[in-house]
Amino acid sequence: MKLSFVVKSLAGAAAMVAMAGPALAAAQSTPSPVTLKGDVMLEKTVTENGVSKVQLVEPKVVIPGDHLLFTTRYHNDGAQAVTNFVVTNPLPSAVALASDGAQGTEVSVDGGKTWGQLGSLKVAGTEGTPRAATAADVTHVRWIIPSIAPGASGEVQYHGIVR
Amino acid sequence: MNTYLTHLSRAAGIAGCSLVALSLTAPLAGTAHATGVLAGTLIENTATATYQTGSTTGSVTSNKVTVKVDELLDVAVATLSTAPATATSEPAVLIYSVTNSGNGPEAFNLTADPKISGNGFDGTIKSVVLDSNGNGIYDPGVDTVLTAGALATPVLGPDKSTKVFLLVDLPAGAADAQTSQVRLTATAQTGNGTPGTSFAGKGEGGGDAVVGLTTAAANSLAALIASLANISLTKSASILDPFGTAKPVPGAVVTYSLAAKVTGSGSLDGLHVVDTIPNGTTYVPGSLKLDAAALTDGADGDAGVGGASGIDVTLGKIAGGTTKTVVFSVKIN
Structure with missing residues (x-):
């Protein structure tokens, strides 16, 4: 203790x-003209009248297998536009990316060295034969935002599963 | 606590390693803990951003959000005995394994129930024993016999298991070859119930403890079979008089045959066949035989003693289905 x-x-x-x-x-x-604010919520699946829906709740109790939604909000407080804005988020080692956890954005399966869509990445499989990377292999997620106008804001998100 | 720190350092190793090392360690991380990351692990997430403003570049780091992984309470119980354990005058030894399938250290209360529907007889639980030396074999005097009121496993780390022996005695009415089952149930000491039930503050590292899909209670049945033996002794006699007929006249020789028949699947130990010499007769020296093999009269290396005071043949341990026949002769005075 x-x-x-x-x-x-x-x-x-x-x-x-x-x-x-x-x-x-x-x-x-x-x-820094830009601020980043991180947040995490627990995605709780609730079934009502046979219909399942996901509710976001405070992550008070979290166990392996739970789904977490990590959000990073950005805001351009400066007077100038911010360009080539790249948000990089290493996944905590205890979290695996959910199968559709970062759709449309780039991921890395090698600690942030190389990047691409998950479907195009490979990792070394058993006996040294490369195999297609899966969401569980992802080590980093990144989002590229070409430009943020002065005063503009937005958020990027990924869905993770507690390993 | 040691387990917890070890895990943290290993997790850190995974995060910082190269591609090759990652492919080697990642599958291990998946299998090392069947039920996931350890209770008390901190999930810490931080994002950084790089950007340009005009011709200058900059970077910014977010605040760190932290979530602590709570303790999942899960358990598995399995029977390790592949065939029914044999109960004789000695208790049957039933072997079970209890596995902590949760993600935090946990002890489990044990209950043994010998009253199972369909039983030929209900055994009597003599003792509940932990396999202290971990060899999977009940070692009397070595393995820890649990005391009533404190029937529980020690604290088991995540994915760790212990073997539990139940020593089960036969009840008085049990018949040979009857079978019976005994159920061992293990229940998480922190609590059990419907999956999702949580116990605030009871988890490892000060978090909550949450009941997993196993309901934090599990059980398994193991079987035992009664192996008993009975003995019956049949005495018969044949007479040969001096005239070659079978009349019980003085001088006639009476040959007794004592057939000791052991039945049942068990065996009997310490058997002796003892008889006296009838009044008015005299033991015929050298007439003692066991299964047609002659025995000397003296108390010597062989199994038999014969004389005026009677005969005594030591049979020792005899398995069921065996008949031993002792023969001796007397002469009518």
Whole structure:
């Protein structure tokens, strides 16, 4: 119990440092015109009158097999357009991309070295023979947004499954 | 706690490794934990973005969102005995395995039920024993006998299992070759119930504990068979008088035959055939035989002793379906 607490509080400290860093940098030199805000929700399938629908709830209780929706919202606070905006999201090791978890966007199965649509990627299979990559092989997801107008905002999302 | 830290370091290894290493470790990660990531694991997600504004480039990092994985309560029980265990005057030893199929460390309460519909007899649970040395064989005096009121496995790590022995005695009325079943049930100590039931704060690492698809309770049946033996002793006599006929006159020799017949699937141990010399007769020295083989009268290396005080032939352990015949003669005075 005690060790667990230590691990948790360390992680918390790291998060604080990471958040303080850009803020300090912004005050001193190049202010970031864009803000990123992450969020996670639990996708709960509820069946009512024989019809299944997915509800998004706070992830209070999360167990292996649960579906999570990770959202990153961006907002251009600057006076200029932001271009070539590329959001990269490494998947937490305990999360596998859902089979249709990042439709239409690029993924990586090699730790972010190479990118492509999931259907075009291969990984080394058993006996060294390459096989088609599956959603569970994905290590990173990225979204490319050509331009964000001043004051504009949007969000990118991927669906994950707790391994 | 050790398991938890080990897992974290391994998970970190997967995240940072190269393509080749990834293909080697990823399948392992899938099979190492049948039920997924360990309870207490933190899922931390951070996104970064790179961009251009005019001719300058920049990057920005999101806040980190963290979700803790809660404990899933699941268990599996299986019977390891492939054939019914034999119960004689010694109890039958039934072997089960109890596996923690959840994702956190958990102990399981054990209950043994010998009253199963269709039983030829209902056995009596003599003891519940943990396979302390993990060799799959009941070792009296070595394996831990659980005390009533504390029938439970030790805390098992995720995907870890322990073997449990049930020692089952035959009841008084059991007949040879009758069979019976005994059910062992294992229930998560944190709690069980309908899948999805959660126990707030009871999970590993301070999270919740959630009942999985197994309902956090499982059971399995193992069979035993009664192996008993009975003995019947049949005595017959034949007479040969000095005139070559069969009249019981003085000088006539009476030859007794004692047939010890053991029946049943079991065996009997420590058997002796003992008889006395009838009044008015005298033992014929050297007439003692076991299954037609002569035995000396003295108390020596062979199985028999014969003399004026009677005969005593040691049969030892005899399996069911065997008949041993002792023959001796007396002369009418």
